[in-house]
Amino acid sequence: MFQQSMVIPSLYTRDDQALIERWMQQEPACLEHGNLNDSNRVAEIALSSVQARLPQSSLVQGDDLTAIGRKSRDCSVQMRNNILNPIHIFESNRDDAHSGLPCVEEYYATLLPGYNIYVVTISYGSENHEGFFDLAIGSFRIDNAEKIIAEASRIILSWWQLRYQELSC
Numbered sequence: 001m002f003q004q005s006m007v008i009p010s011l012y013t014r015d016d017q018a019l020i021e022r023w024m025q026q027e028p029a030c031l032e033h034g035n036l037n038d039s040n041r042v043a044e045i046a047l048s049s050v051q052a053r054l055p056q057s058s059l060v061q062g063d064d065l066t067a068i069g070r071k072s073r074d075c076s077v078q079m080r081n082n083i084l085n086p087i088h089i090f091e092s093n094r095d096d097a098h099s100g101l102p103c104v105e106e107y108y109a110t111l112l113p114g115y116n117i118y119v120v121t122i123s124y125g126s127e128n129h130e131g132f133f134d135l136a137i138g139s140f141r142i143d144n145a146e147k148i149i150a151e152a153s154r155i156i157l158s159w160w161q162l163r164y165q166e167l168s169c
Contacts (some may be wrong), residue, residue, distance in 0.1 A: 009111060011079055015129035016045060019117060043121040043134035044073060046110035049081040054134070055104040070097075070126075070133050086110040086121070089152050109152040114152065117141050118148060120155040145146050 002064050012020065021040040042111035047054060059165045084106040093104050117139040123166035124133055142148065 011077060011083060013076060015079070016027065020045070020112065024115070024117070024139065036132060036135065037077060039135045039137070040132040042136035043123070043132075045080070046084065046112065046119045046121055046136060047086055047108060047123065047134055048073070048110070049084050050086050054123045055106050074098075083113065084110055087148060087152075089120075090158070107152065107156055109148055118151065120152050120159075122156075122159065 019038055023042045026038060029104050053068060053072065087110070089109055090102065093165065099122045106123045108121045108123070111118050118141075119136050120138045120140070121134055121136050122135040125131055137159040140151040140155065142151055
């Protein structure tokens with residue numbers, strides 16, 4: 001899977017490589033597969049360079065203190081921030097029926113050099129029901145950049161269908 005000769009050797013740690021390869025065998029992310037921890041970590045790797053632009057929610061508590069949901073993470077491999085360039089696909093902003101608050105979701109596709117795959121991620125403004133801000137929901141390989149949006153859209157639609165089935169049970 002990993003093409004050592006095509007990637008900058010210091011772009012991924014050994015743990016990152018094992019994680020990405022395990023996730024690639026398990027995708028798509030869903031509760032019944034039990035791979036959401038891996039999905040979250042792969043998303044964090046893919047989105048490390050755009051952390052500051054990801055959806056953010058805050059909560060003003062009774063004592064006028066503001067609690068910010070998303071925390072910044074230190075990237076274990078700083079070179080990633082210069083090489084990985086997530087492509088913003090689109091944003092969805094809807095009301096969450098459970099909390100009555102707006103629910104922001106942003107979708108990205110990020111090329112992981114060395115694996116030659118685009119990872120499609122979803123980022124929430126607050127932790128989703130499974131306890132994560134970011135999830136890698138699928139991946140694809142292409143050789144034509146014009147197909148990125150079409151392939152990412154296919155994965156996002158599959159994700160929505162899967163979530164609908166999980167919530168309908």
